[in-house]
Amino acid sequence: MPSPFPGMDPYLEGLHSVHHQLSAEIARQLAPKLRPKYFPFTEEYFVLDLPEGLAVVTSEVRHVYPDVGVVKTGSGLPGQSGAVAAPAPLTLATVMPARVPHVTIEIRDVHRRELVTVIEVLSPANKRGEGYRTYLAKRQSLLLSTAHLLEIDLLRWGERVPMRQSLPSAPYFVFLSRAEKRPLTDVWPIALGEPLPVVPVPLLGDDPDVLLDVQLAFQSVYDTLGYDLIVDYTRPPAVPLEGEAAAWAAERIRAARG
Numbered sequence: 001m002p003s004p005f006p007g008m009d010p011y012l013e014g015l016h017s018v019h020h021q022l023s024a025e026i027a028r029q030l031a032p033k034l035r036p037k038y039f040p041f042t043e044e045y046f047v048l049d050l051p052e053g054l055a056v057v058t059s060e061v062r063h064v065y066p067d068v069g070v071v072k073t074g075s076g077l078p079g080q081s082g083a084v085a086a087p088a089p090l091t092l093a094t095v096m097p098a099r100v101p102h103v104t105i106e107i108r109d110v111h112r113r114e115l116v117t118v119i120e121v122l123s124p125a126n127k128r129g130e131g132y133r134t135y136l137a138k139r140q141s142l143l144l145s146t147a148h149l150l151e152i153d154l155l156r157w158g159e160r161v162p163m164r165q166s167l168p169s170a171p172y173f174v175f176l177s178r179a180e181k182r183p184l185t186d187v188w189p190i191a192l193g194e195p196l197p198v199v200p201v202p203l204l205g206d207d208p209d210v211l212l213d214v215q216l217a218f219q220s221v222y223d224t225l226g227y228d229l230i231v232d233y234t235r236p237p238a239v240p241l242e243g244e245a246a247a248w249a250a251e252r253i254r255a256a257r258g
Contacts, residue, residue, distance in 0.1 A: 001228040002219065004256035007195045008154045008172050009218075010249060011237045012227060016100055019123040021225060022152075023103035025217045026119060030201065033210040034107065038116060038203060041106045046099040047134060049125040100125045109204065116204055117148040119212075127158025136162070143182060148202045151175040152214060157239050163187075174214065178202050192245055 003009040012018045027040040034040060105119035120139075125131035139161065142149050151161060156171040163185070167173065170189035174197060177185045188197050196218055200209035222228070233253045241249050 001256070003222045003228070004233070004252045005249070006193060007190060007215065008192075009222065009227075009231075010156070010171075010192065010239065010241060011231045011233060012222075013155050013157075013237065013239045014124050016123055016125075017225075018221065018227075019121050020101060020103055021221045022154075022217060023105055023119075023121045025221050026121070026212060026214075027105050029217055029220075030105075030107070030210060030212060034203075037110055037207070038107050039110055040119075041108055043104045043106055044101055045104075047102050047123075047125040047131040048097045049100045049129070049131050100131075102126065107201070107203070114204075115145070115147045117150060117201055118142055119150045119201070120152065122151060122153045122155060124155065124158065127153075127155055127160075132159050143177060146179050148179050149175075149177040150199065150201060150212075151177075154196075154218075155239075172196075174199050176200070176202075193248065 024042060027042050030040050100123065102123055102125060103121070105121075106115055107117040107119070108115055120126075120135075122135075126135040139149070139151075151174070153160065153173045153175070160167060160173070161175060164183070167187070168189045171192050172190035174188040174190070175185055176187075176199060179202075188199060190196060196214035198211050198213045198215075201212050202209050236246075237249075240246070
């Protein structure tokens with residue numbers, strides 16, 4: 001069964017598997033359009049992510065000196081003074097970082113392997129905490145390069161990519177930074193009830209853009225993997241909808257069920 005929504009399905013926001021599979025599907029759909037001069041290459045790396053917007057900062061190992069030490073003396077071994085360790089009043093689980101996979105799509109020239117265009121489907125880890133800062137550092141390097149950058153943000157929450165002007169009010173966005181037009185960026189605001197757009201993917205020199213149908217890629221992932229079987233549409237989405245948006249979504253779900 002297809003998604004009950006004409007565009008992005010708000011019930012799938014926050015699922016890392018959606019980001020991962022959508023990136024792979026975009027590469028598959030672009031591959032025949034890019035032949036024979038270019039090829040799409042998917043690059044996977046891991047981001048340390050914590051729930052509720054917390055993040056872990058990884059850094060080099062440093063020497064740590066304790067404030068209190070146990071020193072051996074001539075009176076005997078430590079712990080023989082008669083003192084007894086007090087039992088812990090509580091045992092609680094700490095928040096553990098998760099190594100979240102992130103996929104980047106790199107379009108390269110076949111002959112020279114030159115990086116031409118980078119496509120990023122932003123994941124939850126890209127939009128909060130240390131993962132956001134890590135992504136911004138990568139993004140800044142790309143903006144200073146000769147590669148084009150296409151960013152697809154299908155998350156209503158978290159930090160947006162930085163822009164000089166305020167973005168319009170919209171739940172989803174696509175950003176295209178052409179190397180020759182920077183700092184100007186083409187922006188597609190996407191309303192909740194709109195299909196995801198068909199956007200251009202720029203290449204080298206005078207080679208024409210190829211077209212990426214983001215809605216087709218999303219729908220292919222939804223249908224192929226059967227998200228209708230695992231999404232509980234009887235409950236509110238993890239990222240809540242409010243007011244008219246919530247009423248509209250409820251009506252779409254009722255209509256899809258017949």
